Amino acid sequence: MTIGRLSAGKRPRFFEALLFAFLFLLPGSAGAVEKPAEWIVAVVDADVITFSEVAEEVRRNAAAAGMNPERLSHAEREMLVDRALEKLVTDSLLLQKARRSGITASPAEIEEESKTAIDRIRSQFPTDAAFERALAQEFMTPDRLRERYEKQAEAEILRRKLIDRDIRSKIRISDSQVLNAYRQYGKEVRVRHILVSDSATAETVRRRLVDGEDFDLVAASVTTIEATDLGWVRRGMMVEEFEKAAFALKPGEISPVVKTQFGYHVIQCLDRREKEPPPFDEKMRDKIYQELFARKMQKKLRKYIEELRARAYVQFREGALAQLD
Known part of the structure; x- marks a missing residue:
């Protein structure tokens, strides 16, 4: 089943219930009488996507766009939920493919990547005590945070190695392609x-x-x-x-x-x-090469993901959110 973008009018009925949950059951809302943290929103082959994962992705994307996740319009929330579901399904399919392919991440790789992520968060606070107070407000301890980021780091490393093996390593850009692109510059x-x-x-x-x-x-x-x-x-x-x-x-x-x-x-x-392009020196050649590589990479990755989705079993769980109807 191919998911793609969930267009208006074609979303499963649970999608409106999911939006209802985001509108009325987010922390701080007067309607937050029950926290649907682990409702299963979707089944993706042997994996599941939970409400809390979708909520976290929505909040992350809202923050990146400079939006307050608790003051989103219905249309903004719908767009963010749509994108979150699409990304989580894609990430799940890539991770499962990596595991089936025997790709692994070493403890050292996981530790290095997770530590970098946690240090980046910690640097936003003036002291370690302020950092730990912020964690406590989210009912989180440093150990639980480390476990969460180690899990995320492992998944990201496996997806990255899969893409490097199956896509990045197979891309070729010829000198004639670079020269043709320069002529259009x-x-x-x-x-x-x-x-x-x-x-x-x-x-x-x-x-x-x-x-x-x-x-x-x-x-x-x-x-x-x-x-x-x-x-x-x-x-x-x-x-x-x-x-x-x-x-x-x-x-x-x-x-x-x-x-x-x-x-x-x-x-x-x-x-x-x-207008006259810059001189075709080594710096310009490298710049054009990287642009062509990135474009080809993007195109091949999109096709690769579409093929994974076409072969996947993806089911949205309407029953999990039926009580919101």
Whole structure:
């Protein structure tokens, strides 16, 4: 079963219950009469994803985006839950594949990675005592924290080794590919885009822009992931689908809806130009090589994950959240 992005109108019924739980049962909420910490949200082959794992991922992503996880709008929460579920399913499939393949992590590797993560957290506090008080407020001890991060470190190391073995080590970039990319280096487009989470909204946005409505007013009238002027961009700076659509436009034109791993984009070209590229020295060659490598890596990883999902058993557990209906 392929999960992919859970589009509006196609989510299983439990998804609305899960949103209800996030809206009303988060810590600090007046409705927090029961903590659904270990409800099983999904079964992924031989693994399970729990409510607490989804909640932690949502809070982490909200913090990274500068959002207060307890003051999210329904649309923001829905987007974050969607992304959390997608990431956790993917992480689970990669980890299980690594274990089946016999990939291991040594105790030294696990200790080094987990210690680095904990030290990074500890550095945010003025003293060790302040750090331990913060842990106590979360009902956490230093030993339990270390156990948690050692488990996370092992999983991350196994996934990374799997990707290195099956994808990264097989990527080849030729000198002719680097030279061809350099010849396109000076071509740039100035674009802005509106990024939303579902295709229906994107089609509406596109139709309104084509009809001549103001870009900022259209963006303000819908729930967006992002709506911004990206400035001048060149080839190699954006994901392949976005780049292809952007460079096909003439100034003033609006793109068809473009789907990427980030959502659904509607792109407007504001201008085009071609300027002299920097000299093709060793530094420039390495930069272009890394850009081409990263793009090929991203494309192959996406295909690899899609193939894993196509062969996987993934079930969302509606019954686990039935009492929220």
